[in-house]
Amino acid sequence: MGYTAEVRLVKKDRRVLESWLRAPTIPQEIALRAKILIASADGEAVRPLASRLGISPTTVCLWRRRYETEGLAGLRTRHRSGRKKKVTPAKERAVVAATMKEPKDTTHWSTRRLSKKVGLSRNTVHRIWHKYGLQPHRVQTFKFSTDPDFDAKLADVAGLYLDPPERALVLCVDEKSQIQALDRTQPLLPMRPGLPARMTHDYKRHGTTTLFAALEVASGKVHGRCYPRHRHGEFLAFLRSIVKAYPRRELHLILDNYGTHKHPDVRQWLEAHPRVHFHFTPTSGSWLNLVERWFALITDQAIRRGSFDSVPRLVKAITKYLDGWNQDATPFRWTKTPREIRRKLRRVTGIYGTGH
Numbered sequence: 001m002g003y004t005a006e007v008r009l010v011k012k013d014r015r016v017l018e019s020w021l022r023a024p025t026i027p028q029e030i031a032l033r034a035k036i037l038i039a040s041a042d043g044e045a046v047r048p049l050a051s052r053l054g055i056s057p058t059t060v061c062l063w064r065r066r067y068e069t070e071g072l073a074g075l076r077t078r079h080r081s082g083r084k085k086k087v088t089p090a091k092e093r094a095v096v097a098a099t100m101k102e103p104k105d106t107t108h109w110s111t112r113r114l115s116k117k118v119g120l121s122r123n124t125v126h127r128i129w130h131k132y133g134l135q136p137h138r139v140q141t142f143k144f145s146t147d148p149d150f151d152a153k154l155a156d157v158a159g160l161y162l163d164p165p166e167r168a169l170v171l172c173v174d175e176k177s178q179i180q181a182l183d184r185t186q187p188l189l190p191m192r193p194g195l196p197a198r199m200t201h202d203y204k205r206h207g208t209t210t211l212f213a214a215l216e217v218a219s220g221k222v223h224g225r226c227y228p229r230h231r232h233g234e235f236l237a238f239l240r241s242i243v244k245a246y247p248r249r250e251l252h253l254i255l256d257n258y259g260t261h262k263h264p265d266v267r268q269w270l271e272a273h274p275r276v277h278f279h280f281t282p283t284s285g286s287w288l289n290l291v292e293r294w295f296a297l298i299t300d301q302a303i304r305r306g307s308f309d310s311v312p313r314l315v316k317a318i319t320k321y322l323d324g325w326n327q328d329a330t331p332f333r334w335t336k337t338p339r340e341i342r343r344k345l346r347r348v349t350g351i352y353g354t355g356h
Contacts, residue, residue: 007040013016013072014038018178033063033075039065084303087124094118099136108136108176144345147282154338156279157254157288161217163335168250171242172215172291175258176299181206181314184307199305207311211298212238212320214253215291220331223295224322226315232263239266243273251276256286290332298325 008016008282020026032053039049040060050057066074095118099109111122111129141271147153164170168217182203189198210230214223223245227234233286242251255261257280270276281288302321308314 005183007037007067008035009041011111014041014067016072016217029077030075036060036063037067037075057073087120087128089122089234091118091133092128095120095125096132096134099129101132110136121327122204143284145282146283147285151338151342153280153282153285154288154341155280158334158336158341160252160254160279161290162337164217165252168252169246170217170252170254171246172217172254172289173229173238173284174179174256174289174291174295175214175235175238176211176213178208178210179303179314179318180208180258181209181308181311182306183309184246188305190309196307199307204309205308206309206314209311209315209318210234211295213291214242215294216226216331217290217334218331220329222316222322222329226318228311230260232260232266235260235263236266236269241264243276249275252279253277254279254281254289256289257283264351290334 017038032055035053036059038281040046044052046057050060053060064356093146095114097356098114098118099302103109103113109123115122115125128154160170183206184200184203186200187207191197209226209228212225212227212230212234218221223242225238225241227237242253253276255278258267260277261280270278286292298318298321302317303314306314306317
């Protein structure tokens with residue numbers, strides 16, 4: 001059973017507490033403390049008072065003692081300085097500098113090894129890495145084009161994207177060679193709540209195929225054919241299929257510098273078809289060819305996770321994806337001008353100390 005509170009309120013303090021309760025903008029925690037003191041002064045016991053207000057008896061006793069020792073000033077919330085920061089800006093800069101330097105016995109830092117070196121916890125090192133965008137565990141590949149005609153080819157290809165010729169069709173053409181028909185040794189385990197789909201790491205090879213594709217820049221539709229190999233003969237066969245698929249249209253084909261695209265027989269065929277024009281990307285500049293982006297999509301969505309017990313099964317899956325894509329094709333929009341690309345390349349090549 002609760003005991004009777006023995007709090008004596010000065011009349012002036014009681015009037016202040018009652019004014020707090022009438023004020024519409026008083027913080028709720030201050031109003032609660034006023035209720036505790038007024039009820040305690042009126043003789044309400046601690047435990048019944050705590051039960052009525054939905055708080056603990058300890059809280060009631062706390063604010064009673066605070067008023068008895070400090071008066072109304074003790075009811076205000078005290079400023080808490082909080083925990084002092086252990087990691088100073090100088091220490092953060094030291095962690096960043098150490099991360100940028102290659103360790104003696106490994107190729108890159110881990111949080112565990114760097115934390116031992118700098119005398120901080122792994123979590124602290126990880127937070128600093130996240131703050132400054134450092135990812136030592138990742139690496140990306142690059143290659144700068146050394147084509148002496150880089151600027152001219154860049155302007156030519158980007159110009160076709162941004163300002164295509166009137167009454168002409170621009171096609172991005174390339175081949176995805178050596179697509180393997182891989183058959184997993186056991187059936188795929190489907191995705192379940194909490195578990196991703198799983199497949200065996202081992203497989204059987206059942207041959208390869210090569211996908212030739214021509215992406216319409218305007219519509220995003222793809223004209224594709226699969227061939228067993230990717231020699232100039234297969235490329236000529238694909239060119240004939242393009243001419244047949246797009247009759248009486250001036251065609252501008254964007255291609256990379258693969259040898260089959262410049263074979264003498266291909267050049268001879270090109271002379272016999274004046275409505276077809278070739279535009280080559282710079283060497284090591286296949287990123288300018290939009291069909292490469294579509295190749296990434298078909299690889300991720302139809303090939304990489306598939307299981308094929310024969311090449312015809314693989315070709316069937318590719319054809320099915322092609323048909324589905326063309327039913328609801330989405331074009332890829334090129335937005336960068338040649339000037340913007342050159343400016344970015346100059347900035348990057350300046351970092352690495354090289355150029356075209």
